Amino acid sequence: xxxxxxxxxxxxxxxxxxxxxxxxxxxxxxxxxxxxxxxxxxxxxxxxxxxxxxxxxxxxxxxxxxxxxxxxxxxxxxxxxxxxxxxxxxxxxxxxxxxxxxxxxxxxxxxxxxxxxxxxxxxxxxxxxxxxxxxxxxxxxxxxxxxxxxxxxxxxxxxxxxxxxxxxxxxxxxxxxxxxxxxxxxxxxxxxxxxxxxxxxxxxxxxxxxxxxxxxxxxxxxxxxxxxxxxxxxxxxxxxxxxxxxxxxxxxxxxxxxxxxxxxxxxxxxxxxxxxxxxxxxxxxxxxxxxxxxxxxxxxxxxxxxxxxxxxxxxxxxxxxxxxxxxxxxxxxxxxxxxxxxxxxxxxxxxxxxxxxxxxxxxxxxxxxxxxxxxxxxxxxxxxxxxxxxxxxxxxxxxxxxxxxxxxxxxxxxxxxxxxxxxxxxxxxxxxxxxxxxxxxxxxxxxxxxxxxx
Numbered sequence: 001x002x003x004x005x006x007x008x009x010x011x012x013x014x015x016x017x018x019x020x021x022x023x024x025x026x027x028x029x030x031x032x033x034x035x036x037x038x039x040x041x042x043x044x045x046x047x048x049x050x051x052x053x054x055x056x057x058x059x060x061x062x063x064x065x066x067x068x069x070x071x072x073x074x075x076x077x078x079x080x081x082x083x084x085x086x087x088x089x090x091x092x093x094x095x096x097x098x099x100x101x102x103x104x105x106x107x108x109x110x111x112x113x114x115x116x117x118x119x120x121x122x123x124x125x126x127x128x129x130x131x132x133x134x135x136x137x138x139x140x141x142x143x144x145x146x147x148x149x150x151x152x153x154x155x156x157x158x159x160x161x162x163x164x165x166x167x168x169x170x171x172x173x174x175x176x177x178x179x180x181x182x183x184x185x186x187x188x189x190x191x192x193x194x195x196x197x198x199x200x201x202x203x204x205x206x207x208x209x210x211x212x213x214x215x216x217x218x219x220x221x222x223x224x225x226x227x228x229x230x231x232x233x234x235x236x237x238x239x240x241x242x243x244x245x246x247x248x249x250x251x252x253x254x255x256x257x258x259x260x261x262x263x264x265x266x267x268x269x270x271x272x273x274x275x276x277x278x279x280x281x282x283x284x285x286x287x288x289x290x291x292x293x294x295x296x297x298x299x300x301x302x303x304x305x306x307x308x309x310x311x312x313x314x315x316x317x318x319x320x321x322x323x324x325x326x327x328x329x330x331x332x333x334x335x336x337x338x339x340x341x342x343x344x345x346x347x348x349x350x351x352x353x354x355x356x357x358x359x360x361x362x363x364x365x366x367x368x369x370x371x372x373x374x375x376x377x378x379x380x381x382x383x384x385x386x387x388x389x390x391x392x393x394x395x396x397x398x399x400x401x402x403x404x405x406x407x408x409x410x411x412x413x414x415x416x417x418x419x420x421x422x423x424x425x426x427x428x429x430x431x432x433x434x435x436x437x438x439x440x441x442x443x444x445x446x447x448x449x450x451x452x453x454x
Contacts, residue, residue, distance in 0.1 A: 009022065009164075012305050012309040012311055016321055019165075020302060020318070020321050023165060023167050023298045024294040024295045024298040027167040028294030030175075031290030032287055033178050034174055043347055043348050044190070045189065045196065045199055053133075057199060057279075071108040071152060071250065073250020073251065074242055074249075074250050075101075075105075075156045075159040076300060077242035077388070079159040079163045079300055080246075080301075080304045080386075080388075081238070081242055081245060082094060082097055082159075082163035083304035083308070083384075084307065085097065085308070086164060086305055087304065087309040094224050095231075096237075096238055097242075099227065099233060100233070100238040100239055101156050102218070103232045103233055105156035106153070106232070108148075108152045109151070112145060113148050115145075116142065116144070120141040121138050124137050130268060130271065130275070139196060140196045144200050144204070147203055150208045150212075151211070153214060153215060157215065158170035162297065170214065172213070173214055176209065176213065177207060180205065180206040184201070215227070244388065245386065247388075248388040248389045248391075249388055251392055251396070252395045255400040256395060256400060259399055259400040259403040262404060262407055263403065266411060267420070274417065276357075277357025277360075278358070278361050280354065281359075287333060288330050288366070288369045291326075291330055292326045292370070292377075295377060296322070296326060300383050303381045303383075306318065307385050312450060312451070315381070315447075319439070327373040327377075330370040330373055331370040334366065334370055338362065338366065341362050342359075345358045345362075361417075364425075368425035374431075374433070375395065375398070375428070375432045375434075375435035381443075382438070385446060387442055390438050391435055391438070394434050394435050395435070398431030398434060398435075402426070406423045407420070407423065
């Protein structure tokens, strides 16, 4: 296919462990950096503004994740579809798929601007955001959503690059845009005292820079993957393929985030200190998730290419390697962050009440965070084999339905902060057991069928 060996990995030949690590490492680093740069918003307002400003930024996190997850899930479909086309040798379809992917990104970004501006107030009111932070939270959310086209382009364009094994250049774009985000945060908040407006504007500008770099990479790609603005259009044939895999993943992410919105609404009932503390502690979860999710995304891409090439034994090895690496790396992150939890939290706030709430969340939920790998990585392998609906359905019941029942039936009676966050490890354990079982059942049946037809 004329791929440049510098930026691409041969996933269907040779050793797997080193290639999976080489793929996952830049992806994990870029995801961690993205989260750290987002955490910089929180840290800057927490240290240089007020707990109310920190709560205003924090109260939006679950809303933003809910809306973005629905659309970014389609990028998983883009990754898998292009990877399968690469493994199958269908070069003639790749370029049309790339232009469909970017067309979807632009359309989704434009739609999200309208959604975010129009629905910011009713959403935050529905969540029960405290009155003292409501106006600031609405202002932050509306400015933030101006970055949506850039966020979509970065995520969808990065999915195109990762489908052929290039996870390095999305990392470069994230590093540069993240540095810009931090510098602008400090400039707008510390120097110009713009507080919530400042961190929101920094997010918009830095994301536009990152998206611009991704577009530059695609515009200068080899011919098979090269982007041309004149050719951007959404082709039904490739959109359907993307949606078959990506829509269930997007639905899973949206429903997962919806359950977090409900939990956030309950957190809001404990007041501004609880919101700020839970939001600061959530950054621990995000860092661990980014590390583990890098191997989940490797599972999607490597399984897709090898499944397309009918390399079934390699598909099994991909599962074992990704599962072992993902869970172990997440466990290491958990151990380190729990050990230094007080020092890390003090980067965000020095308020004793806020720190106390953060510690409760960390010791209730985060200490079990490595359990997420059991369903994220096995679900990624299922998507790589073109089975996206099964892990989505399991996650909907295991994370969303279970959590809603827990919150509305149990927490409504006890109203305890520690008990509230115990819902996370319980749902992770339940979802992991069911998803792993589904993976082995589907793999056994599918591979027998393919081997019989060979």
